[in-house]
Amino acid sequence: MTLPRPEDAPTFLRQLFGRAVEVADPMQSLAAALPEKPQGRVVVIGAGKASARMAEAVEAAWGKCDGLVITRYGYARPCQGIEIVEAAHPVPDAAGQAATARMLDLVAGLGPDDMVLALISGGASALLVQPAGEITLEEKQAVNAGLLASGAPIGQMNVLRKHLSRVKGGQLAAAAYPARMVSLMISDVPGDDPALIGSGPTVGDASSHTDAQAIAARWSLDLPPSVEEVLAQPTGVVPPGDHRLGTVENILYAAPSQSLAAAAEMARAAGYEPVMLGDALEGEARDVAREQAALALAEQAKLTAGDAPRLLLSGGELTVTRRGDGIGGPNAEFALALALALGAASGIHAIACDTDGVDGAAEVAGAVIGPETLAQAAKAERDPQEALDQNDAHGFFGAIDGQVVPGPTLTNVNDFRAIAIFPAG
Numbered sequence: 001m002t003l004p005r006p007e008d009a010p011t012f013l014r015q016l017f018g019r020a021v022e023v024a025d026p027m028q029s030l031a032a033a034l035p036e037k038p039q040g041r042v043v044v045i046g047a048g049k050a051s052a053r054m055a056e057a058v059e060a061a062w063g064k065c066d067g068l069v070i071t072r073y074g075y076a077r078p079c080q081g082i083e084i085v086e087a088a089h090p091v092p093d094a095a096g097q098a099a100t101a102r103m104l105d106l107v108a109g110l111g112p113d114d115m116v117l118a119l120i121s122g123g124a125s126a127l128l129v130q131p132a133g134e135i136t137l138e139e140k141q142a143v144n145a146g147l148l149a150s151g152a153p154i155g156q157m158n159v160l161r162k163h164l165s166r167v168k169g170g171q172l173a174a175a176a177y178p179a180r181m182v183s184l185m186i187s188d189v190p191g192d193d194p195a196l197i198g199s200g201p202t203v204g205d206a207s208s209h210t211d212a213q214a215i216a217a218r219w220s221l222d223l224p225p226s227v228e229e230v231l232a233q234p235t236g237v238v239p240p241g242d243h244r245l246g247t248v249e250n251i252l253y254a255a256p257s258q259s260l261a262a263a264a265e266m267a268r269a270a271g272y273e274p275v276m277l278g279d280a281l282e283g284e285a286r287d288v289a290r291e292q293a294a295l296a297l298a299e300q301a302k303l304t305a306g307d308a309p310r311l312l313l314s315g316g317e318l319t320v321t322r323r324g325d326g327i328g329g330p331n332a333e334f335a336l337a338l339a340l341a342l343g344a345a346s347g348i349h350a351i352a353c354d355t356d357g358v359d360g361a362a363e364v365a366g367a368v369i370g371p372e373t374l375a376q377a378a379k380a381e382r383d384p385q386e387a388l389d390q391n392d393a394h395g396f397f398g399a400i401d402g403q404v405v406p407g408p409t410l411t412n413v414n415d416f417r418a419i420a421i422f423p424a425g
Contacts, residue, residue: 002271003271003306003308003309004270004271004272004309004420004422006309006346006347006349006420006422009309009349009370009420009422010349010368010370012270012420013349013350013351013368013418013420014351014368014404015266016263016266016267016351016418017263017351017353017355017365017404017406017416017418018406019259019262019263019266020259020260020262020263020355020413020416021259021355021406021409021411021416022262023254023258023259023262024050024186024254024258024259024355024411024412024413025053025409025410025411026050026053026054026056026057026186026254026410026411027053027056027057027060029253029254030054030057030058030061030184030253030254031057031060031061032253033184033251033253034057034058034061034062034184035182037062037063038115040113040114040115041110041113041114041115042062042065042066042114042115042116042117043066043067043106043107043110043114043115043116043117043179044058044065044066044067044068044069044082044116044117044119045067045068045069045103045106045107045116045117045118045119045172046067046069046070046118046119046120046121046124047069047070047071047100047103047119047120047121047123047124047127047128047198047201048071048119048120048121048122048123048124048127048186048198048412049071049072049075049089049121049122049123049356049358049408049410049411049412050071050075050119050121050122050123050186050356050410050411050412051069051070051071051119051120051121051123051124051127052069052071052075052076052077052079052084052410053075053077053410053411054069054119054121054184054186055067055069055077055079055082055084055119056077056078056079058082058117058119059079059080059081059082063080064080064081065080065081065082065117066081066082067081067082067083067106067117068082068083068085068099068102068103068106069082069083069084069085069119070085070086070087070096070099070100070103070124070127070128071084071085071086071087071123071127072086072087072088072089072123072127072358072408073086073087073088073089074086074408075408075410077410085099087099087127087129088126088127089123089126089127089358090123090126090144090148090361091126091141091144091145091148091361092126092127092129092137092140092141092144093129093137093141094137096126096127096128096129097129097130097131097137099127100127100128100129100130100167101130103128103167103172104130104166104167104172104175107172107175107176107179108175108176110176110178110179111178111179112178112179112180112247114179114180115179115180115181115182116176116179116180116181116182117181117182117183117184118172118173118181118182118183118184118201118202119183119184120183120184120185120186120197120198120201120202121185121186121188121197121198121411121412122186122187122188122189122197122198122356122412122413122414123188123198123356123412124197124198124199124201125157125158125161125168125198125199126144128165128167128168128172128198128199128201129165130165130166130167131164131165131166132163132164132165132166132230132235132236133226133229133230134226134229134230135164135224135226135227135230136226139224139226139227140164142222142224143160143164143221143223143224143227144161146219146221146222147160147161147219147221149321149322150219150220150221150321151219151284151319151320151321151322152215152218152219152319153282153317153319154189154190154196154282154317154319155189155190155193155196156215156218156219158196158199158200159205159207159211159212159215160212160215160216160221161199162199162200162205162207162212162235162237163207163209163211163212163230163231163235163237164212164227164230164231164235165199166236167201168198168199168200168201168237169195169199169200169201169203169204169205169207169235169236169237169238170200170201170202170203170204170205170237170238170239170242170244170245171201171236171237171238172201172202173201173202173203173238173244173245173248174238174242174244174245177244177247178247179247180247180249181202181247181248181249182248182249182251183202183203183248183249183250183251184251184253185197185198185250185251185252185253185254186252186253186254186255186411186412186413187252187254187255187256187413187414188256188317188355188356188412188413188414189317189414190279190280190281190282190316190317190414191280192252192255192256192257192280194250194252197252202248202250203245203248203250204238204239204240204241204242204245205237205238205239205240206239206240207237208234209230209231209232209233209234209235212231212235213231213232216231254411254413255279255413256279256280256315256316256355256413256414256415256416257279257315258413259315259355259413259416260276260279260313260314260315260416263313263416263418264276264311264313267311267313267418271308271309272308272309272310272311272420273308273309273310273311274310274311274313275299275310275311275312275313276313276314277292277295277312277313277314278314278315278316279314279315279316280315280316281314281315281316281317281318281415282316282317282318282319283318283319284318284319284320284321285318285319285320285330285331285333285334285337286333286334286336286337286388288318288334289333289334289335289336289337289338289341290337290338290341292312292314292338292417292419293337293338293341293342294341295312296312296342296345296348296350296419296421297342297345297348299312299421300345300347300348300421300422300423300424301424303421303422303423303424304423305423305425306423307423309347309420309421309422309423310420310421311418311419311420311421312417312418312419312421313417313418314415314417315413315414315415315416315417316414316415317330317414317415318330318331318333318334318415320333320360320391322391323389323390323391324389324390324391324392325390325391326387326390326391326392326393326394326395327360327361327362327391327392327393327394327395328359328360328362328387328391328392328393328394328395328396329354329358329359329360329361329362329364329366329393329394330354330359330360330415331352331353331354331359331365331366331367331415331417332352332359332360332362332364332366332367332393332394332396332397332403333388333391333393334352334366334417335350335351335352335366335367335368335369335393335397335402336367336369336384336387336388336393336396336397337388338350338352338369338419339369339373339374339384340374340384340385340388342369342371343374344371344372344374344375345371345424346371346422346424346425347371347421347422347423347424347425348370348371348419348420348421348422349368349369349370349371349419349420350368350369350370350417350418350419350420351366351367351368351369351404351416351417351418352366352367352415352416352417353365353366353367353404353406353415353416353417354366354412354414354415354416355409355411355412355413355414355415355416356408356409356411356412357406357407357408357409359394360394362394363405363407364394364397364398364403364404364405365404365405365406365409366403366404367393367397367402367403367404368402368404369402373400373402376400376401376402377396377399377400380399380400382396382399382400384396
């Protein structure tokens with residue numbers, strides 16, 4: 001086999017990301033997990049960045065269905081009968097709140113002979129909006145924005161979100177009881193815990209209101225009085241084992257590990273030697289980047305001319321603690337910090353992208369880097385360290401044409417990172 005060439009790596013890495021997304025496309029993967037359509041009444045509900053595509057896949061298999069699905073603006077798909085509503089993500093808006101209220105009305109009053117098919121993917125947490133207690137939408141938005149800027153890991157974010165909601169933490173499933181519910185899920189969380197996907201609207205949760213209080217304190221969140229009042233007492237989060245969850249079947253049918261495995265297979269066929277670093281990495285994006293830069297350089301030191309290039313693959317969900325006022329998400333920030341840590345090391349190229357096509361709040365999936373990245377920045381008069389200090393990775397890569405902008409991918413299995421390592425030369 002002819003070995004891959006370093007100059008072809010940038011194009012190949014983009015193709016590799018495309019393959020990871022393709023494997024998680026609901027139109028390719030959902031039908032195998034779909035149960036046989038029952039004869040009685042079926043209501044299809046759902047939320048998330050992939051939910052409209054999931055609804056499209058359901059009707060491709062089952063034909064026209066009744067229901068309501070909430071997805072991110074720009075992510076709607078044509079369906080025969082299922083209504084698709086678009087709302088804001090990552091900070092919720094009034095459209096999401098109104099659609100969530102309609103969804104709860106839709107499942108209310110169903111009987112044991114009815115079936116609810118729930119379609120849940122990453123993004124559902126922000127799109128399913130029904131604040132608990134006297135919390136207003138504006139207060140919920142402020143808390144959510146504070147969480148996103150805090151650097152808190154996704155698991156802790158979701159615990160707090162559950163206890164401030166009337167729909168998360170198993171409460172959507174409880175609202176549909178006693179109807180049978182089948183929930184099909186695409187994982188976008190490290191470890192693939194169904195209780196964390198979209199804040200687990202169909203999954204029970206053992207956390208307490210005091211756990212949520214502790215998380216708010218840990219990340220120094222400024223909570224309005226209405227939120228403090230809700231968290232001062234037990235909330236509506238449904239504990240595991242509750243009888244209202246007894247009619248629910250949660251099925252995880254797509255996960256980051258599958259996309260990484262497909263990427264590894266493609267890389268191996270192209271002459272690379274894949275090295276899996278894990279599908280559930282968490283941590284501050286810039287810190288993980290420095291760790292992977294050191295690993296990449298160590299791998300490169302082992303290579304000699306004629307060796308197959310290595311390909312480090314990883315997934316998970318990194319975070320960014322906002323320090324500046326720039327525009328940048330965890331994937332672009334990882335790529336920028338990686339470029340800085342590698343310097344102008346020859347023979348190392350990388351890509352870091354979110355599989356939903358949106359890194360942070362920008363309509364950009366992520367970025368690619370290579371040995372020329374810092375030189376391109378100097379030519380464009382962009383200071384990479386200043387960009388990192390200001391959390392302005394998207395602005396940085398936009399200036400040097402290093403962004404990856406696929407548009408809505410209609411799926412979401414979280415971060416995808418690949419580092420191609422050739423012998424130094």
